[in-house]
Amino acid sequence: MEQEKFMMQQQKITGKIDPRTLIESRLQLHYAVQVIDAIASTLAEPKPDYSHTSFGWNSELKVFVGELIPAAKSFRVALEPVSLTSLILDEQNQKIAEFSLHQKTLAEQINWYKKEIATLGADADKVVLPSYPRADFPDDKIAHGADFDANKGKSGRQELANYYAITNLLLQEIVAKEEGASSIHIWPHHFDIAILVTVGNISNGEPITVGIGMSPGDTNYNEPYWYVSPYPSPEITNLTELASGGFWHTQDWVGAVLKASNVSGEGEEKIKQIQAFLDSALQGSKSLLKV
Structure with missing residues (x-):
């Protein structure tokens, strides 16, 4: 637990940003991570609790990262939240490819992923983004074809990333103490x-x-x-x-x-x-x- 305590000390919710002003930053991130769900839902090994469609926070890379996808060259898909960059990682979490979402649409994001993961041996034709807005899902202009804008809300995305990083560590402590605790999941919906x-x-x-x-x-x-x-x-x-x-x-x-x-x-x-x-x-x- 010493490593977790050290990492906790490095994480900061600055408090300089009113948390009630993070809506636009949150919406861009919420839509940007949907491709992790789309790929995992169709290509990851299914689990009864659907946790294969969830993803996690990687504290070393500071990215959201999905389940391992079996293929000729197995891979994970990830998102660097501050720069809004989509990533493909290998089994050792080494970067295979990256794609900036700045001035790109959801359709361009998913098409880039499909092209790249096909070269790794995955059945990319199975991957389809759900239609938006979905039930109980926040609507936004991105759902209707607008571009992501990495220049807007960058400090807000950093603040939100810190919220996830800190909560991830706090939940790790609870998991270590509570016998009946599940793994930590970030649920895409x-x-x-x-x-x-x-x-x-x-x-x-x-x-x-x-x-x-x-x-x-x-x-x-x-x-x-x-x-x-x-x-x-x-x-x-x-x-x-x-x-x-x-x-x-x-x-x-x-x-x-x-x-x-x-x-x-x-x-x-x-x-x-x-x-x-x-x-x-x-x-x-x-x-x-x-x-």
Whole structure:
């Protein structure tokens, strides 16, 4: 864990950017990573929980990176978020090819990928981007043929990358402590980074779980926020206190929430507040679930 602690100290949510102003940066990233899902959905080894369609954060390369795709020369697809550069990596995460998304469309991005992965022996004809806007997916001009613009929102994308990097490390710590914790996944549809912790026996045919993660912003809150969501949804008559300015969200779903705008201070101080919130919310969720 010493390496994780060292890396934590190197990550900073600057606080110089109002998290409520990151919407445009978030939307560009959200659309840019969809090709990872499109390729994995058709070419990766399928998994029952669909986690093959998810991707992760590579803390060394500072990129979003997908599952290994088997081919004559196996590969992964990735995105460097700050420069908005699509990447193809080999099994050792060495770069095979790259493509700047600046002044390029979604169609140009997917066509470049298909051309490149065909040379690696993949069945590129299977790969198709879904139509946009999809259900419960943010609409944006990129969905309608507009170019990506790497010159706009660069500092915002760096800030968002730091949110993912820090949350990835915090979730690693929880995974190391919680026996029932899943691997860490970033899910393409909602763009949230999360784990699922199984905390109890099956209830009504389903396991008792707590979802823990971070959303970069959505229709619930227009800024990054951390969430801890117990399942099945507990009664809301006896909700527990939460650390660091966290609160319980109770409309449509029940979960503890900490908005980025409620995290004060700088650097490590911010990280400690987020960690305290996650710890209190996980323990509170277990209490509500009576496990």
